[in-house]
Amino acid sequence: MLLLGFEPQDVLRVVVGIALGLLTFYRRELSCNRDYHPDEYDETLFGNSEHGPSVHDRDRDTANSLQLRDDHGSQSIDPLIERVIPRRKSSSSLLTAASYHEEVMDVIPEKNNEDPTEELLESAGFFLSGGPFLHMAIAVFHHLVVTSFIGTHSSVSSLLCWFTKLNNTHLFHSKAPHQEKPITQTPESSRAGDEETEQTKHHVYSVAWNAGTEYFSSISSKLDRSNGRIINRQRSGGGISRIKNRSKSTGNLQQCLSDDHSRAVFREMVAMKKLDVTLLPSDAQVVIFSYLPPADVLAFMCTNKAGKKLLDDGDTIVDERGDDSGSVPLKNVDTALLIWKSLFQRDYSWVLSDWDIGIEAFQRSMANYESYQQRPQPNPKAGKVFRHILSTIVDSEHSTLQLRSVIATSSSIHPTTSMKEFYFIFSETWLNYTIAGCNSPEKCFIGLHGHVFNISNFVEAHPGSTETLLLQSGRDATVFFESMGHSLGARRLALGMCAVVNGECTRWNVSGGEELCGPFKLGASGPTCGLIKPNSISLDVKRNIPGFLIPRKRSMPRTQGALHRIRERLRREEEFELVNAARWGNESLGRNGMFGGVHVYYDPFRGWQMWYTDRDFNIVYLSTRSVCTK
Ligand code: HEM
Structure with missing residues (x-):
């Protein structure tokens, strides 16, 4: 070795390397050759390899059964139910919730309850199995050869290079930063007829895109720094853990804005002309804001007067429309309305145009349109907002509703005068509004923790009785669900029935991965805001993680942030409407005239409504106003 030009310490390294390799091989033989005996499981439940499927087979079966989907796109849980419930029922007539629970918990593979010692052994086994050692040995060998034959300088760089390569392997995997492609063409620009207009529009959108990108990348870096400061202060016992807890799915920016320093940073950025979105043309502003989650739009609105003026359409709407054509001239005052309209279209409109349950709800809203039209018009501004909302829904790509005539002649049936308000009211009320009356065994939908679940295939197999x-379906039943203390198995079972996911009520970071939220998430329909179709790609990866949609254990209902004022107002109104509806139900229908009780919900197009199931199991919808004025 010395003759070949190797230094003594290099020789020593090689010897140590070989010794480690041998030790690894020996240790692996000793420790990793263990196997579990099937006797360790309860054979009465699982059988053994001779008499029945092994636990691994069962796990695989369960995973397969959870993947099955029915024709309507929701997952079918039949195989699981068939295997678990009838077997129990036949073996014992007394099916208690506890025994069912035990069985569901056993059948559904629980990944997170592995013995920590096993985990430790496993990782030690991996370390000693030679995986990392092989990379290291190659790097050292490369280093030695290059040191001896090429020279010290290039050797150092080659070693660095090797370690960089190592960094990119699965052992030290680091994700590339999120990068967006610049906009090349927009739907609007493709529609434009003449070339010149198209070029101008294209230019406007490029300017908008670049301004937006620059704007938000600078926010990101500043937030990164202020996040760092927050973490440091937390480490040094800075007593602001409250702020950390407040992080919502869209809350990075908001979270940082809770910090005085970050708020100042944000204000400073808005004050810099170069990054001032308020100075851009209005269609560029619409494009930029349509890439943001609503919480960040609100945060922007709160920074200064220009932001508020740009985004608050509450007081500025003036109905400029002279004819009934439905086309509204674009004025500066309309920018806020258009921004909130584009956010509504991005986040919620598909529920009313593409989801059959939502379409039915919307058609119910429109059914009494004539009678509403005859009412005196309280506010001419409301008519304009309503027309915009309708156009959003009808313009939807896969819309099945033909409501253009309604738009052309519509007047005020919608109680709100601001698109922003409508956006937030809808985000709070969509659930009870869309699934109202869906409580029959054939069409049974239920709301849990902000999401909608299609339990039609499960309702008859429910251990807590059909x-x-x-009784609880057709509306949000989180409180009832939680008060029964449903097990983790029950919660997992529910995941397969999810019909609409509320992005704001999910925990994107449950698996310990990065949080996809705030200004970092650029993209037309960011997964963190609005409603997501359960078959969306962004959800596929995470939806079966316990805790992502429904909390793993008994918890308060999940709510979305920044809506305290609206939520509080709706809650007070609901209490009042419920009392009135119950009184009306008792007086007019009596105890036997209905199944369950009278339920109320807020129809964002018509205000408070109620529904009940009559004696013949038909759903009856009524306006609270119509019954209370009788
Ligand atoms: C998607 C929705 C639901 C699913 C998947 C589900 C599933 C289950 C399961 C698997 C059990 C057995 C016990 C356990 O594992 O915790 C159970 C029990 C029960 N559930 Fe549900 N459930 C749902 C919704 C509800 C709702 C909304 C109520 C309303 C009150 C309810 C009431 C009950 C009752 C009363 C029991 C029996 C509890 C006992 O005997 O201790 N469930 N459910």
Whole structure:
């Protein structure tokens, strides 16, 4: 070795390397050759390899059964139910919730309850199995050869290079930063007829895109720094853990804005002319804001007067429309309305145009349109907002509703005068509005923690009785669900029935991965805001992670941030409407005239409504106003 030009310490390294390799091989033989005996499991439940499927087979079966989907796109849980419930029922007539729970918990593979010692052994086994050692040995060998034959300088760079390569392997995997492609063409620009207009528009959108990108990348870096400061202060016991807890799915920016320093940073950025979005043309502003989650739009609005003026359409709407054509001239005052309209279109409109349950709800809203039209018009501004909302829904790509005539002749049936307000009211009320009356065994939908679940295939197999579920379905039942203390198995079972996911009520970071939120998430329909179709790609990866949609254990209902004022107002109104509706139900229908009780919900197009199931199991919808004025 010395003759070949190797230094003594290099020789020593090689010897140590070989010794480690041998030790690894020996240790692996000793420790990793263990196997579990099937006796360790309860054979009465699982059988053994001779008499029944092994636990691994069962896990695989369960995973497969959870993947099955029915014709309507929701996952079918039949195989799981068939295997678990009837078997129990036949073996013992007394099916208690506890035994069912045990069985569901056993059948559904629980990944997170592995013995920590096993985990430790496993990782030690991996370390000693030679995986990392091989990379290291190659790097050292490369280093030695290059040191001896090429020279010290190039050797150092080659070693660095090797370690960089190592960094990119699965052992030290680091994700590339999120990068967006510049906009090349927009739907609007493709529609434009003449070339010149198209070029101008294209230019405007490029300017908008670049301004937006620059704007938000600078926010990101500043937030990164202020995040760093927050973490440091937390480490040094800076007593602001409250702020950390406040992080919502869209809350990075908001979270940082809770910090005085970050708020100042943000204000400073807005004050810099170069990054001032308020100075851009209005269609560029619409494009930029349509890439943001609503919480950040609100945060922007709160920074200064220009931001508020740009985004608050509450007081500025003036109905400029002279004819009934439905086309509204674009004025500066309309920018806020258009921004909130584009956010509504991005986040919620598909529910009313593409989801059959939502379409039915919307058609119900429109059914009494004539009678509403005859009412005196309280506010001419409301008519304009309503027309915009309708155009959003009808313009939707896959819309099945033909409501253009309604738009052309519509007047005020919608109680709000601001698109921003409508956006937030809808985000709070969509659930009870869309699934109202869906409480029959054939069409049974239920709301849990902000999401909608299609339990039609499960309702008859529910261990807590079919009637209990039917009584609580057709509305949000989180409180009832939680008060029964459902097990983790029950929660997992529900995941497969999810029909609409509320991006704001999910925990994107449950698996410990990065949080996809705030200004970092540029993209037309960011997964963190609005409603997401359960088959969306962004969800596929995470939806089966416990805790992502429904909390793993008994918890308060999940709510979305920044809506305290609206939520509080709706809650007070709901209490009042419920009392009135119950009184009306008792007086007019009596105890036997209905199944369950009278339920109320807020129709964002018509205000408070109520529904009940009559004696013949038909759903009856009524306006609270119409019954209370009788
Ligand atoms: C998607 C929705 C639901 C699913 C998947 C579900 C599933 C289950 C399961 C698997 C059990 C057995 C016990 C356990 O594992 O915790 C159970 C029990 C029960 N559930 Fe549900 N459930 C749902 C919604 C509801 C709702 C909304 C109610 C309304 C009150 C309800 C009431 C009950 C009752 C009363 C029991 C029996 C509890 C006992 O005997 O201790 N469930 N449910």
